[in-house]
Amino acid sequence: MNIEGIELEVRCTGDVCSDALEFLRRHNHEKTAEHSIRVKKAAEELAKRFHVPAQKAGIAGIMHDISGVIPNEKRIAAAEALGIDILPEERIFPMIIHQKLSKVMARDLFQVADQDILDAIECHTTLKKNPSQLDLVLFSAxxxxxxxxxxxxxxKELYEALEISLEHGAFVYIQYLWKQKDKLKVVHPWLKDAYYHLKAIIEA
Incomplete structure (x- = not known):
């Protein structure tokens, strides 16, 4: 796959997690690889705790930032080339669209076919309305x-909230952003949807 002049080649061994880490390191993204390893571990731990398939959580964790190999200034053009729907907020702040790019790369480059995993990757930065338990696991991790x-x-508040539920945990971070939303470059509509959705659950 060639995206905006960046040749993206995957050496598939059958172990998608190892392949993803090798891919990131080969493209000089060691920091992203290390972050992804930590998120994988945290996602697997949360998955086991909340009775979510840990293998799915691990794959989602290792893949969630796979599009980090695409420079921020090329992400909108890359999304256009891949036929990804781009929201106005994403054009203003292209970093956010990396979640959608990671989904497509996981599917098309690494042959991840599980829709639950792909959906979780797609909203790991913003979350969305009616998130699945796997969505919440990856987002929180x-x-x-x-x-x-x-x-x-x-x-500290996030850990305390996770003692109640995944929804409470995820809401801590979203509320943290919401309280400073006037300072954010954009408020992504999915984040807004997730805020009101989780707020209603928690207040109920």
């Missing part, structure tokens, strides 16, 4: 093992 330096400022 990604926020526990965030890809920035230092300790996440919401982590």
């Amino acid at each position: 990604d926020k526990i093992e965030w890809d920035q330096t230092g300790t996440p400022p919401y982590i």
Whole structure:
């Protein structure tokens, strides 16, 4: 697959997780590979705890940022080339569209056919309305093992909320963003949908 001048080749061995890590490292994305390993582990642990298939969670975790090999400035053009539906907010802040690009790359390059996994990858940054349990697992794992330096400022509250449910855990991070939404470059419509959906569940 060639995307915007970037040749993306996968050496398939039958072990999708190993193939994904080899792919990231071959494209000089060691930091993304390390983050993905941590998210995989966190997703598997949450999956076991909340009775979600751990193998699916692990694959979703290792694949969620596979599109990190595409530079941010090329992501909109790449999405257009792949026929991905692009929202206005994603054109303003192209980083967000990496979740959709990762879904397509997982499906077309790594032959991930499980729709549950693909759906979780597609919304791991923003979540969405009516998320599945796997969606919530990957979303929460990604926020526990965030890809920035230092300790996440919401982590204590997130862990405490996970003692109640996945929905409560995910809502901690979304509420953290929501409280500073006026400072965000954009408020993605899926994030907005997820906020009101989870708020209704928690208040009920």
